[in-house]
Amino acid sequence: MSFFSRYRILLPVISLAVLLAATFYMQPRAMSYFGLNLLFNLAVPIALATIAQMMILMVNDIDLSIGAFVSLVACVTATFLNDAPLLGLLILAALILAYAAMGAVIDALDLPAIVVTLGMSFVWGGLALFILPSPGGAAPGWLRTLMTVKPPFMPMAVVAAILIAFVTHMLIIRSGFGTVLRGVGGNARAISRAGLSVTRLKAWAYGLAGLFGVLAGMALVGLTTAADANIALRYTLLSIAGVILGGGEFTGGKVSPTGAVIGALTLTLAASFLSFLRLSPDWQIGSQGAILILVLTARLVFSRKGDAA
Amino acid sequence: MSEHESAPIVTLTDAAKHFGPVRALDGVSLSVRPGDCLGLVGHNGAGKSTLVYLVNGGFAPSAGEIAFPGAANAAEAGVRSVFQELSLCPNLTVAENLRISNRGLTGIGWRRPARKVITESLDRIFPGHGIDPDAEVDTLPIAERQMVEIAIGFAPRGTEARLVILDEPTSSLDAGIAEQLLTHIKSFCASGGAVIFISHMLGEVFQVASRIIVLKDGRIVAERPTAEFSRQGLVEAMGHVAAEGTGQAAEAVRHTGEIVIRTEQGLTARAGEIVGLSGLAGHGQAQALAKLFLSQSSNWRAGHDPKSVFVAGDRPRDGILPLWSILKNMSISFLRQIERWGVVDRAAERAMTEEWKKRIGIRTDDVTNPVLSLSGGNQQKVLFARALASTAPVVIMDDPMRGVDVGTKQDVYAMIRDEATRGRTFLWYSTETEEVCQCDRVFVFRNGEISAELTPPNITEERILEASFHMQEAS
Numbered sequence: 001m002s003f004f005s006r007y008r009i010l011l012p013v014i015s016l017a018v019l020l021a022a023t024f025y026m027q028p029r030a031m032s033y034f035g036l037n038l039l040f041n042l043a044v045p046i047a048l049a050t051i052a053q054m055m056i057l058m059v060n061d062i063d064l065s066i067g068a069f070v071s072l073v074a075c076v077t078a079t080f081l082n083d084a085p086l087l088g089l090l091i092l093a094a095l096i097l098a099y100a101a102m103g104a105v106i107d108a109l110d111l112p113a114i115v116v117t118l119g120m121s122f123v124w125g126g127l128a129l130f131i132l133p134s135p136g137g138a139a140p141g142w143l144r145t146l147m148t149v150k151p152p153f154m155p156m157a158v159v160a161a162i163l164i165a166f167v168t169h170m171l172i173i174r175s176g177f178g179t180v181l182r183g184v185g186g187n188a189r190a191i192s193r194a195g196l197s198v199t200r201l202k203a204w205a206y207g208l209a210g211l212f213g214v215l216a217g218m219a220l221v222g223l224t225t226a227a228d229a230n231i232a233l234r235y236t237l238l239s240i241a242g243v244i245l246g247g248g249e250f251t252g253g254k255v256s257p258t259g260a261v262i263g264a265l266t267l268t269l270a271a272s273f274l275s276f277l278r279l280s281p282d283w284q285i286g287s288q289g290a291i292l293i294l295v296l297t298a299r300l301v302f303s304r305k306g307d308a309a
Numbered sequence: 310m311s312e313h314e315s316a317p318i319v320t321l322t323d324a325a326k327h328f329g330p331v332r333a334l335d336g337v338s339l340s341v342r343p344g345d346c347l348g349l350v351g352h353n354g355a356g357k358s359t360l361v362y363l364v365n366g367g368f369a370p371s372a373g374e375i376a377f378p379g380a381a382n383a384a385e386a387g388v389r390s391v392f393q394e395l396s397l398c399p400n401l402t403v404a405e406n407l408r409i410s411n412r413g414l415t416g417i418g419w420r421r422p423a424r425k426v427i428t429e430s431l432d433r434i435f436p437g438h439g440i441d442p443d444a445e446v447d448t449l450p451i452a453e454r455q456m457v458e459i460a461i462g463f464a465p466r467g468t469e470a471r472l473v474i475l476d477e478p479t480s481s482l483d484a485g486i487a488e489q490l491l492t493h494i495k496s497f498c499a500s501g502g503a504v505i506f507i508s509h510m511l512g513e514v515f516q517v518a519s520r521i522i523v524l525k526d527g528r529i530v531a532e533r534p535t536a537e538f539s540r541q542g543l544v545e546a547m548g549h550v551a552a553e554g555t556g557q558a559a560e561a562v563r564h565t566g567e568i569v570i571r572t573e574q575g576l577t578a579r580a581g582e583i584v585g586l587s588g589l590a591g592h593g594q595a596q597a598l599a600k601l602f603l604s605q606s607s608n609w610r611a612g613h614d615p616k617s618v619f620v621a622g623d624r625p626r627d628g629i630l631p632l633w634s635i636l637k638n639m640s641i642s643f644l645r646q647i648e649r650w651g652v653v654d655r656a657a658e659r660a661m662t663e664e665w666k667k668r669i670g671i672r673t674d675d676v677t678n679p680v681l682s683l684s685g686g687n688q689q690k691v692l693f694a695r696a697l698a699s700t701a702p703v704v705i706m707d708d709p710m711r712g713v714d715v716g717t718k719q720d721v722y723a724m725i726r727d728e729a730t731r732g733r734t735f736l737w738y739s740t741e742t743e744e745v746c747q748c749d750r751v752f753v754f755r756n757g758e759i760s761a762e763l764t765p766p767n768i769t770e771e772r773i774l775e776a777s778f779h780m781q782e783a784s
Contacts, residue, residue, distance in 0.1 A: 176419050179405045186398030193367070193396055194410040195384055253400040 008247040011302065012262040015245070015295045019269050026276040037155035041223060043268035044147070044160045045070070046238055048216035050246075050264040051168050051257060053239035055209035057248055058172070058255045059184045059202050061106065061113030065121035066213055067236035069095070071229055072128040073217025078137025078227035081218075085140070096210035103206025107199045121236070128229035135228035139221045147222030160219075161261050168257035171208075181205055185253020241292050242267055247299070266295075316378045317342045318386055318472045318503055319364055324373035325527075326359050333359040335527035336373065341472055341505065346498040348518030348535065349507045351547055351714075356527040357507050358684065361474050364505070365390040387471030391462040391478055395454055395625075399447035403427055403457050406446060411466035430464035431456065434493040435486060451595075451623060455481045459490060463497065472503040479513060480711040483740060491517050509714055510741075511540055523547055547715070569703060569734055572601055575759050576752055578734050580702065583725060585748030586738040587773050593757030594738040595622075595707050601736070602705050615701040618642060620692050622708035622738075628692045629680055636662045636676040638691050642699040665694040670720060686713045693721060697728060704728075706737045710744060722747055742770045 023039070024031045030039055049070055056063040073095065081088030102120060106113050151159050172178035183191050184201050192198050216235070221227050244250070245266055246259025270291045274284045317340040326334040334356045341347060341364075351357050362368040363375060366383030380386035397406050404423040408414050414423050424442040431438050435456050446454055455478065462473050475494075479487040494504050494517050508514050514521060514535075521538055523531040523546040531538075531546045538546075566580030574597060578584045586594040598619075605616040621627030630638050640647075640658045647657040662676050669690045673683060680688060689709060696704050710718055725735055725747075739745050751768050753761040763772055 176408050176415055179401060179408050183398040183401055183405075183409050186400035187396060190396040190398050190406075191409060193390075193392070196409075196412075253398065 009256060009259055009262075011295070011299050012246045012256075012259045012266065015298075016262050016266045016269070019266060019273060019291075023269060023273050023276060026273070033155050037157050039269060039272050040155070040157035040161070040265060041147075043265045044157055044164075045216040045220035045223065045232070046235065046242065046268055047161055047164055047261045047264035048212050048219055049232070049235045050239045050242035050260045051164060052209040052212035052216060054168075054172075054243045054248060054255050054257060054260045055181075055205045055212065056113070056117075057185075057240075057243050057250060058182055058253055059103075059205045060188070060251050060253065061103075061117075061202075062240070062250070063117045063209060064114060064236055065117040065124055066209070066239055067233045068121040068124035068128070069099075069210075069213045070217045070220065070232035070235050071227075072124040072131075073214050074221045074224075074227040074231050075128045075132040075137065075229060077143070077218050077221040078139060079131055081143075082138050082140045092214050096207055096214060099210025099213070100203045100207030103209075104199050104203040106206075107202040125229065125233075132227060132229055135226060137221075137227045139225045143218060143222040144225060147219060161265060165258045165261040168261075172255070172257050177204075182253040182255065185251070185255075238264070238267055245292060245295055267292075315342060318377065319383075319388065320374075320376045320378065321363065321370075322374045322376075324363055324370040324375055326363060326368055327371045332527050334363065334370075337524075337527075337529055339522070339529070339532075341503050343471065343501045343503055344498055344519075345503045346494060346517055346519045347503070347505045348514035348521040349505055349524065350509075350511070350514060350521065350543065351524035355524040355547075357524055358476065359527075360524065361390055361392075361476055361505070361507070364388060364472075365474060385468065387468045388474070389462045389466075389470050389472070390474040390476065391458050392476050395451070395458060397446045397454055397458055397461075400445065402443050402445050403440060403449075404442040406457065407461055407464060407466070410461060411464075413467035426464050427457070427460060430460040434460055434463060435489050451481045452483065452486065456486065463493070470502065472505065473497070474505040474507070476507045477509065477711070478506075479508060479510060481708075481740065487513065511543060511715075514543075515540070566732065570601065570736070572597070575762075576601070576736075578703070578736055578750075580734055581729055581732045582750060583729050583735040583737060583748045585745040585751040585768075586736065586754060587742070587745045587751050588754035588760070592754045594754045596757070597754070598705050598707050598736060598738055605703070615642075615699055617703035617705055618696040618699050618701040620696045620704065620706040620709040622706075622711050624685070624688055624692065627707070629688055631681055633680060634677045635666075635671065635673060635680050635683065635691055638680045639665060639676075639695050639698065642695045646700065661698065662694075665698055669694045669697075669724065670717070686717050689713050690717065690721075693724075697724065702732070703734045703736065706735065706739075708738050708740055710739065710741065718744075742773060745773065746770075 027035075029035055049066055053063055053066055073092065076088060076091050076095070079088075080091055102116060105111065106116050147156070149156050172182065180191065180196065181201055181204065184198060184205070188198050191201065217232070220232060224231070242263035243255065243260050244263070246256055246261070246263030248255040248260060267288065270288050271284065274287050279287060320340040322338050323336045324334065324338070325332070325336050337356075337360060349357055349360070359368070363370055364383070365388050377383060377386035377388070398409060401409070404420060404427050407423045407427045408419065411423075427442050431440055438453075438456060440449065440453055440457060446457065449457070459475070459478055462475070463470050478490060482490065491513060494506065498504055498519070504517075506514060506517055515538075518535050521531075521533060521535050521543065522529055523543065525547060568577055569580050570576065570578040576584075576586075576597060586598065588594060602617055602619050619627070625631070630641070636659065639662050643661060644653055644658070647654045647661065659676075666673070666676055671683070671687050671690050671694070673687070680691060683691065689711075693709065710721070713721070722744075725737075729735055737744070737748060745751055746768055748768065749765070751763040751773065752759050753763065753773055761772075
């Protein structure tokens with residue numbers, strides 16, 4: 001086995017380092033506490049949404065509703081959570097439960113997740129429009145303070161990314177419960193033969209995804225101070241790209257939380273990098289896609305070499 | 310022994326299991342006591358797997374009763390099962406897979422005891438196994454995966470193992486490793502454990518079982534101590550008059566044509582020849598075949614006529630399309646032959662599938678049933694039919710007879726010989742010496758290289774074993 005296929009985390013790390021070096025070369029002033037925070041602070045909600053997507057990919061499903069869900073959470077945060085905190089918290093808790101129920105239903109009725117989540121994305125989007133028909137609302141003060149805190153030595157965005165990676169690594173990779181959850185993606189039949197309920201485990205995985213989706217929406221409002229029903233729609237594709245960029249696989253329960261966070265950072269950075277290149281915004285989405293294809297090609301080349309060796 | 314110890318671990322009274330109109334198991338009475346080693350034999354579809362699922366609590370019986378004296382359910386009674394189709398999570402490490410079945414492993418630092426338990430269990434059953442408990446399962450060869458699965462079956466998991474059901478445990482293991490397992494089963498039973506041993510390798514059943522149960526069409530047709538069975542008697546009880554020992558000595562040497570395959574490793578095959586690949590399991594035979602097949606099939610400019618087809622041994626991974634019907638699973642290889650202006654001719658597809666169903670004897674009423682409704686051996690027949698129905702002149706077979714019963718094997722051997730006389734070339738990797746002895750020429754592999762090439766008078770178990778172990782002498 002080659003070096004790269006043994007240490008899957010290396011490739012995401014190298015991609016991020018190369019992109020970061022290129023950005024610093026283009027714009028040396030970014031190499032500062034303030035610059036790094038500016039580059040990465042929007043990566044925090046994306047990283048959280050990527051982790052949410054990872055929970056779903058981990059059990060061999062895919063979530064096409066996470067962008068709409070994060071938008072809905074943002075709307076709830078900017079209205080109810082700000083005006084009536086208790087009611088706001090109850091709504092957010094209910095949303096997490098709804099996600100868990102969605103997972104249980106998908107498994108119990110053997111429905112394709114891609115269809116159910118696509119359908120649910122319209123439900124979330126509709127609710128968001130219902131709550132906030134036009135952009136507005138306000139971030140709760142404590143959330144605003146949390147997202148603009150200035151810790152010593154490292155900017156908030158970097159600290160947050162490390163914290164998210166650490167917590168989810170402990171939860172998914174190290175803990176026994178996380179191991180069983182990954183096992184569902186690897187071989188669900190083995191899990192049910194061992195006497196565990198796959199339906200319950202999938203509900204847990206979806207519930208965790210809901211939790212991280214809620215955190216993503218709250219973090220986003222903390223940064224933007226207001227919300228809009230369409231604020232996070234692009235998160236759906238960004239989060240899938242982030243998981244894959246971070247060394248995860250679409251099937252087989254092969255995921256890496258640390259990689260997913262790094263993938264989210266890389267995608268955010270790619271957008272800034274392209275702005276520094278003075279690339280017209282019309283071309284940016286396409287260029288982001290090109291960067292994604294480049295990294296995935298590199299991964300394929302290395303894993304092929306690994307198989308041949 | 311206390312009274313509790315000698316009480317049966319599980320008792321079945323007239324247990325039956327029906328799937329719709331199919332009577333998979335039709336009234337079986339059985340009890341397993343500590344110290345028993347039960348050999349369970351029967352041809353494919355006789356109900357062995359269903360019986361296993363009843364005993365391990367996977368199915369509730371449709372009629373009759375199952376009791377675990379002294380325990381509430383199968384898990385509490387210490388009933389474990391090791392399945393024919395591998396049931397490990399390939400994305401997890403060996404130690405993490407133990408965690409799946411042992412919920413007792415909790416808290417911070419659960420990995421350390423998990424590693425210890427699985428390593429101890431592997432050491433006990435397969436001394437000198439060399440498996441790293443931190444290796445991810447999908448990086449292990451299939452034989453080592455099976456070893457891990459067996460080790461998990463015997464490992465303490467909150468409860469001690471009291472009854473371990475082994476379904477074709479040796480099908481992917483080579484002779485030496487299988488011997489280690491049989492030795493362990495004997496000592497496990499001697500110390501008060503019980504084993505239900507399911508195998509198509511009758512030699513092994515005779516070696517370990519204290520009692521043999523013959524299952525046929527969902528019923529027990531014979532249950533006697535091993536000593537009262539003869540090999541011939543056992544085969545007859547199963548309902549197949551197989552030619553055990555009469556030997557399938559190759560018929561008159563077939564006319565074989567020019568060389569159609571030549572690899573860098575030195576593997577050659579002529580048109581119309583059956584070439585065997587042998588040696589200990591996991592010594593590069595499967596890789597050699599896979600490499601050969603991919604080199605012949607992955608050229609997208611190659612046109613529509615396949616140069617070779619592949620019969621997979623690892624059915625769930627390489628063979629079956631699980632969501633499709635038997636019909637579609639079989640017809641995928643010959644769709645090109647029956648299409649008209651790019652559209653599949655449904656009637657021709659159906660006719661051809663029905664014909665192959667008859668020729669190869671697939672046990673189903675309706676070929677539009679899902680392929681997973683078939684037993685393992687019958688699924689394998691579908692894969693054979695898929696390969697033989699294509700026009701490819703070369704058939705590559707990667708240990709295709711795993712878990713296939715004696716009768717089916719004889720049918721398939723005859724079919725392979727028949728196809729070979731018509732000019733098809735077969736490359737056949739097998740872990741069973743009996744199958745390799747059917748071949749016209751045998752390459753023995755060792756450490757990923759060919760250590761010997763044997764031709765008819767020399768194709769014997771001794772010569773193969775010799776070449777598997779002593780490379781210098783053979784070359």
